[in-house]
Amino acid sequence: MGWILIPDGKPDGHVEHIYREKTDKRILKKNPWRDYRLHITVLILVVIAELIGTISIPITKDVAITIMPLIYTIILGLVFYLAKPIKWIQRKQARIAEGAMMLFIGVLIAKLAVSSGQSIGLIFDMGPALILQELGHLATILVLPIALLLGFKKEAVGMTNSIGREPNVAVVVDKYGFNSPESRGVFAIFIIGTVIGTIFISFLVTFSLSVLPLHPYAFAMASGVGSASMNAAAIGPTLAAFPGMETQIEAFAGFSNLLSFCVGIYIVIFVALPLTEKMYNWLEPKIGRESIMPKKEDD
Amino acid sequence: MMVDFIDGSENITVHGVFNWILLLSIFSIITVIGNFIGYDHPIGDSLVGMGILSVITLVGVWMERRIPFNISSIIYISAIGIILAFPGMPTSEIVSYYVSKVELLSVVTVFLAYVGIGMGKSWNEFKTLGPRAIIVTMLVIASTYLGSAFVAHVILVMTGVPA
Numbered sequence: 001m002g003w004i005l006i007p008d009g010k011p012d013g014h015v016e017h018i019y020r021e022k023t024d025k026r027i028l029k030k031n032p033w034r035d036y037r038l039h040i041t042v043l044i045l046v047v048i049a050e051l052i053g054t055i056s057i058p059i060t061k062d063v064a065i066t067i068m069p070l071i072y073t074i075i076l077g078l079v080f081y082l083a084k085p086i087k088w089i090q091r092k093q094a095r096i097a098e099g100a101m102m103l104f105i106g107v108l109i110a111k112l113a114v115s116s117g118q119s120i121g122l123i124f125d126m127g128p129a130l131i132l133q134e135l136g137h138l139a140t141i142l143v144l145p146i147a148l149l150l151g152f153k154k155e156a157v158g159m160t161n162s163i164g165r166e167p168n169v170a171v172v173v174d175k176y177g178f179n180s181p182e183s184r185g186v187f188a189i190f191i192i193g194t195v196i197g198t199i200f201i202s203f204l205v206t207f208s209l210s211v212l213p214l215h216p217y218a219f220a221m222a223s224g225v226g227s228a229s230m231n232a233a234a235i236g237p238t239l240a241a242f243p244g245m246e247t248q249i250e251a252f253a254g255f256s257n258l259l260s261f262c263v264g265i266y267i268v269i270f271v272a273l274p275l276t277e278k279m280y281n282w283l284e285p286k287i288g289r290e291s292i293m294p295k296k297e298d299d
Numbered sequence: 300m301m302v303d304f305i306d307g308s309e310n311i312t313v314h315g316v317f318n319w320i321l322l323l324s325i326f327s328i329i330t331v332i333g334n335f336i337g338y339d340h341p342i343g344d345s346l347v348g349m350g351i352l353s354v355i356t357l358v359g360v361w362m363e364r365r366i367p368f369n370i371s372s373i374i375y376i377s378a379i380g381i382i383l384a385f386p387g388m389p390t391s392e393i394v395s396y397y398v399s400k401v402e403l404l405s406v407v408t409v410f411l412a413y414v415g416i417g418m419g420k421s422w423n424e425f426k427t428l429g430p431r432a433i434i435v436t437m438l439v440i441a442s443t444y445l446g447s448a449f450v451a452h453v454i455l456v457m458t459g460v461p462a
Contacts, residue, residue: 043329077419104409106376107326111401113376133454136446139445139446192425198414205444208448214448218452225440
């Protein structure tokens, strides 16, 4: 989620500046601050969430699921949009929220950047780990065989080359064209990731923290998956798990997310996508199933 | 799908910047209230902290649109934030002090409320996608996260970083 330079963005699909355009269109033209009911609703959600506070549900002796206020606000936000009686949160407000969100990502990034600045020495010391962990994102390609077994064809290439956020969508659309099966695949991941990604990663991180004995910095760096909201949701439980290391964790998480934005995109273009295609050509004849994609393309 | 790939204007007007400032103020106020309820941070200090973060954001977003290079505002914002807090910079102490009064999680909680409302828009498309695509998405997210966690862990242990 965010603004990123896409090399040679072609005019098809207008993917080059989608976020900037989206933000400008919503914020500059629609006077979003006038929609005061949206912001009052957010304030109420935040107050409710902070009053409930963090809840920890023990599963076994060592494993506990932590539910943080950020989960309540995201779920309540969605519920408020979907609930019929709440008439003042509709599609228009959702569009404004989305536009405003793009601006608020900046505040989040600024906070992480200040932590990074304070710990700049540490970041240089951890340089190798920070850079090499970006290659860990290639692990998504391991999901390709499963996607094939589930009956996806070329869609699987779009689905498993990366985490499928905005920059990745842009890359795939740029390479295969807007109406290609690969693009349909990455769109599917994008939409599902938008709806469940933040909540899913928060539980994934909570679970990983309790069962995997990894280095605290490793958890911090891993949370920079290349999506500001998933990054944010992943940092929450990590901060809670290692009290007293806030600045370092924020610094690594922020810096790694920044790397995912600037370096990650090139890893996708030059390594992940070619590798996914190779894997596809090799595996598809072996384990490919009957296609399940009589997909309808709306819009 | 992807109905929102729209082209918009990139004109910056006084009016537009005014909208950004107002939105950032609203965001700051909500965050400071949450920050007070959730973490007991004094309202005055955290308001200054949010003010600093908002100004950094504003400058970054403005630079993205004004400077003719095709560089994301995320890069500008990160660079400004890092430089201002850089140890030894005259701004370092003051910025670090006030920004530390704004809990990251308070910002995230407010941010994700907007995300939640915004993602409602994708709900109908989401419902048409089916369980198999959901399984693949979850596996993709999990493998990205765990992949980089394992690589980072191995390198940290190899380079002897104490936990």
